[in-house]
Amino acid sequence: MSNALSGNKQIGRVSSFKDLVTTDFKGVMNALCWHRNLEGDFAAIVSQLQLKDNITEILPEDLLALQLSERGNRAREIILNDLQLLANFGASPSLNLLKCYERDDELDFISTDVYSYHVDRSPIATDTFLCTYYGAASDIIPNHEAEQKTLIPEIRKKLKTLHQGPPEEFEDFLKENYFDLHYQAKPNAQPINLGIGHLWRLAVDHPKQQVLPCIHRAPKENEGEYRLLLIC
Structure with a gap:
């Protein structure tokens, strides 16, 4: 594992899927990485898949229909195995071929799309799993190196202007519009790239x-490059 990951207290490191799903988050550790150096031609898979929209879900039968070399077949086996492991665990994994996500440019002072630093929230106990097999990979950032956007004075002031209801309903307004899920990196923050082929488990905000x-x-x-991403 790279020095950036191995020396970071936010990230727990495991060597199997079993450890990935059974290790508890604790302290400042809210990300777990099953670090892998995958062998296989994932580019061959991406080159044969058909993008129908900016995001297209790829089903197992889509993968099985591809004519692949030995290395391409190895990549396919890895993806299918990851999907099966997560499904057996009780998760609902989705494999996406991705050109881009939808941008949120409605407000010029705050963004609520996935390109903005954010956390996931759920009403039930769950985690976010993701693995980038091909293309650009996601970033995480230590919590102390980011600030909730709704607490930044100039942004909060504009949000209060946007809010039309009574002051006591302002916090509910922030939650209902997902503003409170988004963060801004502090100066000198050091994001951590999740890399290619590693399967990650990220802590979610739940009760x-x-x-x-x-x-x-x-x-x-x-x-000019698509992403191939497993997420659930």
């Missing part, structure tokens, strides 16, 4: 969560 949720963002895509 039973014992740690801070993991702040993450989608990457800016590389020019």
Whole structure:
């Protein structure tokens, strides 16, 4: 594992899927990485898949229909195995071929799309799993290196102007519009790139969560290159 990951207290390191799903988050650790050096031609898979929209879900039968070399077949086996492991665990994984996500440019002072640093929230105990097999990979950032956007005075002032209801309903307004999920990196913050092929488990904001949720963002895509991403 790279020095950037191995020396970071936010990230727990495991060597198997079993450890990935059974290790508890604790303290400042709110991200777990099953670090892998995958062998296989994932580019061959991406080159044969058909993008129908900016984001296209790829089903197992889509993968099985591809004519691949030995290395391409190895990549396919890895993806199918990851999907099966997560499904057996009780998760609902989705494999996406991705050109870009939808941008949120409605407000010029705050963004609520996935390119903005954000946390995931759920009403039930769950985690976010993701793995980038090809293309640009996501970033996470230590919680102490980011500030909730709704607490930044100039942004909060504008949000209060946007809010039309009574002051006591302002916090509910922030939650209902997902403004409170988004963060801004502090000066000199050092984001951590999740890299290619590693399977990650990130802490989510839910009622039973014992740690801070993991702040993450989608990457800016590389020019002319799709992403192949497993997420659930």
